[in-house]
Amino acid sequence: MRIDIITVHPELMESPFRHSILKRAQDKGLVEVNLINLRDYALNKHRTTDDYAFGGGAGMVMMIEPIALCIETLKSKNNYEEVIYMSPDGVLLDQPLANKLSLCGNMIILCGHYKGVDERVREHFITREVSIGDYVLSGGELGAAVLCDAVIRLIPGVLNDETSALSDSFQDNLIAPPVYSRPAEFRGWKVPDILLSGHEKNIEKWKYEQSIKRTKERRPNLLKGNNLK
Numbered sequence: 001m002r003i004d005i006i007t008v009h010p011e012l013m014e015s016p017f018r019h020s021i022l023k024r025a026q027d028k029g030l031v032e033v034n035l036i037n038l039r040d041y042a043l044n045k046h047r048t049t050d051d052y053a054f055g056g057g058a059g060m061v062m063m064i065e066p067i068a069l070c071i072e073t074l075k076s077k078n079n080y081e082e083v084i085y086m087s088p089d090g091v092l093l094d095q096p097l098a099n100k101l102s103l104c105g106n107m108i109i110l111c112g113h114y115k116g117v118d119e120r121v122r123e124h125f126i127t128r129e130v131s132i133g134d135y136v137l138s139g140g141e142l143g144a145a146v147l148c149d150a151v152i153r154l155i156p157g158v159l160n161d162e163t164s165a166l167s168d169s170f171q172d173n174l175i176a177p178p179v180y181s182r183p184a185e186f187r188g189w190k191v192p193d194i195l196l197s198g199h200e201k202n203i204e205k206w207k208y209e210q211s212i213k214r215t216k217e218r219r220p221n222l223l224k225g226n227n228l229k
């Protein structure tokens with residue numbers, strides 16, 4: 001998978017891709033992430049990428065011309081299945097969407113800024129608009145990093161133990177059960193006996209019950225799709 005991220009702040013985005021699982025995924029050649037500076041596609045020597053809004057109103061608008069040039073240049077070299085625009089009014093990112101995007105070939109992610117992009121960009125270039133939550137960020141960059149993290153870890157071969165992504169919270173509309181490690185007792189706080197019992201079947205049953213209990217308590221909305229009482 002190739003992910004090309006168009007941004008006016010490429011430096012802001014470097015760190016998340018230089019560490020841990022996202023770095024390993026790139027080192028293994030399972031994903032290529034390119035940070036593309038939109039200013040390199042600006043039409044004037046000041047490298048301007050925003051302008052005043054027609055009709056007035058506060059805030060600058062990201063201009064269509066640099067974005068069109070950038071996207072069309074990328075498309076002339078690669079095929080893309082998705083051109084995603086990060087925006088607070090997009091579809092909320094959830095696990096099913098991350099799963100779907102992890103099966104994608106290449107994608108472009110456009111990070112919005114200021115008051116947003118010229119609407120014609122959304123109409124003519126964008127295949128999907130994604131939000132990471134109902135709050136407004138200063139720009140789409142951090143959202144794009146979140147989206148990439150959620151997607152890249154699902155690409156087969158990225159995680160060492162392939163089943164570990166499947167046992168993540170949300171994969172089956174359930175929150176993951178609590179986990180414990182050594183010591184078995186700390187300040188009198190004990191790990192549940194069942195986990196020390198070695199009885200695999202009972203342990204699995206306990207984990208499943210804990211998942212359901214947690215989901216009921218914390219995110220009952222997730223249970224709707226599960227037919228669980």
Ligand code: ADE
Binds near residue numbers: 112134135137139
């Ligand atoms: N840009 C600004 N706010 C955002 C959000 N909540 N999600 C994605 N991109 C954004």
